[in-house]
Amino acid sequence: MDVLSAPSHALTIALAGNPNAGKTTLFNFLTGLKQKVANYPGVTVESRSGVWKAAAAAFTVIDLPGLYSLETTSIDESIARDVIEGKILHFARPDVIVAVVDATNLERNLYLVTQLFDFGVPVVVALTMIDVFERRKHEIDAVKMSRLLKVPVIAVNAADNRGAQELAEAVRSVAGARADHPMPQAPEDGDSENARIFARYSFISKVVQETVKHRDREAHRFSEKIDKVLTHRFFGLLILLLVLLVVFQTIFSWASLPMDLLESGFGFIGGEVRNLLPAGILSDLIVDGVVAGVGGILIFLPQILLLFLFISILEDTGYMARAAFMLDKLMSRVGLHGKAFLPLMSSFACAIPGIMATRTIENSRDRFATIMIAPLMSCSARLPVYTLMIGAFFAGQTVFGFISLGAVLMLAMYLLGISVAIVVAFLLKRTILKAEPAPFIMELPPYRMPNLRTILQNMLTRAWLFVKRAGTVILAISIVLWALMYFPREVSDPASQSQTVQVSEGQSSDLAPESQQLQNSYAGRLGHAIEPVIRPLGYDWKIGVALIASFAAREVLVSTLSIIYNVGKDENEESQTLIGAVREARNPDGSIVWTPLTALSLMVFFVLAMQCMSTVAIVRRETNSWRWPIFMVGYMTVLAYIGAFITYQGGRLLGFE
């Protein structure tokens, strides 16, 4: 908080502007790293504020969401109105509005400015993209524009540090002064909305005609030329496919090294803690609960960082808008908006950044529908489960003699998730999230070189949100799960092992101490309790325990199975011993526990079930209610059960085992 507090007498500035007008770049340029990112109270609109230390004074700067207008009803727009009117808790009413105006797109950018005039707060216009503008040999008479608009007009450019000083002076000169803004009035026929909008554009048109010399307005066809290829009927789609392929490949391959490092790092920390602390409950809590639980989530950080790196680059260059443009028709068939494409794509890596990325969808029903199906995209946390099952039961087998059965099954799991997601979206959009299709009136911004600083800042902000989540909710859940598996503690030392209560089936004797403890724990009892329910899916109580544990995070299944089959906690999914243990596991009557059909049934369950506490927590935050995450867990668990049931029972009917 301290670095963020400007002197109490400091002026407050609200930065307002169209999306893609260079507002974020200007905000970063003015405030440097002294900024605070949070949510506006009660909603999921991101609020950014920071301190701008200009030569003579410090200002508090509030970066409003990107806006085209202040009169429509989107949540961003009403938040912006509330900030300007000083109606938001902890935000001072701005003394000055700095209107960020893209010089290359004057008319539409000035439209928002004419609306800002209505609030009676002094306005300063900051012209951005002036370098691009001048490169196109256009000329702008800022002095004359300032006279016509009756507000200071300052050209700023972050790249060569231009205009910051002048902007600061202009802000100080207008602060406190009575705003005397031009108010474009609708002609005689008064106050129809259309007439009002028309009056504003007529006014703007006059201002632009008198102040700007466009040598050749259409000279700027660079983006159109790129689009000839990038949104081409055939090549456009092909390139989009390639882009996705590269993103996924990178996320899976590049991220694996830092992920392995983090994993062994947490393993090392766990080991050290165990060495330092006396053996006992505290050491177990820290190592098995805190370090293993939080570490298990934090190892996904590299993937999340990489994914956001790509998202930011695609967004900053202007490509993301084209992807939405190309895919809107397909997406709208199931009732989703073209913009839902990116969050869903991201969810193949991890649903958490995917759900966070749905913020770009303005219509809340479209957004919630997208959030609800995002976890059906097979995320990377399911991979360890798929890999274990395929490795144990389908390795080395082929289809048609040359295609690996494992690869086919893997692909089938991804396709199953996608197909179910399409059906669910279709149903949701026709029932509880029924709404008129949200308009697709979207700017296709010119292609631009991405701004490195904006990208890095964006990445770090997301990463920090994720880490904070891991440090709070995930930490709490990890401890609860650990406690479920740890208590009641009936085996206190090896000597008393023989007195262990024999639970069911008289099979305790073949379990090692740790497994025996697990069987007697609350989690173990839960496993027994749910066995009748999961029996039709082909699972025994041990798989039940692993299943319960994996509702915290999917990959926990692998480590829990390792504990149950006593192959040591450090085994990963490639461990021959775990694969061996799974293959060899026997029921009390001597029959084998795991058949290929059990494995398939479990894979299907994992495709469809909502087994990720972090996602539940994120959905709670993004929808601002418990209703949606509870609904999500509910419908997905039901689907998972039905899917696994059909797989197992159907398979048996067809004569498989």
Next chain:
Amino acid sequence: MAVNAIELNGMMAGDRRIMLSSLTPGTEAQVSSVQGSGPISRRLQEMGVVPGVSIRVVKTAPFGDPFEVRLLGYSLAMRRSEAELVEVIA
């Protein structure tokens, strides 16, 4: 919306009024009116689709919808159903 000065300026004898949605890529036209009073109509106008503005259809998305137009020096995408609110003089 009432007929106004700018709208008439663009009109000449023999001009045909058609819907923006029926223009083929490459065609240039002038907006003559935006119908309706709902959020789509309002958003179109706020984005600069107002009477008197020149608009050029650039291209159609790979699956036939939406399509891209250029106006006021920038590119805007919209669905055909939305463009049906916009009447132009070609």
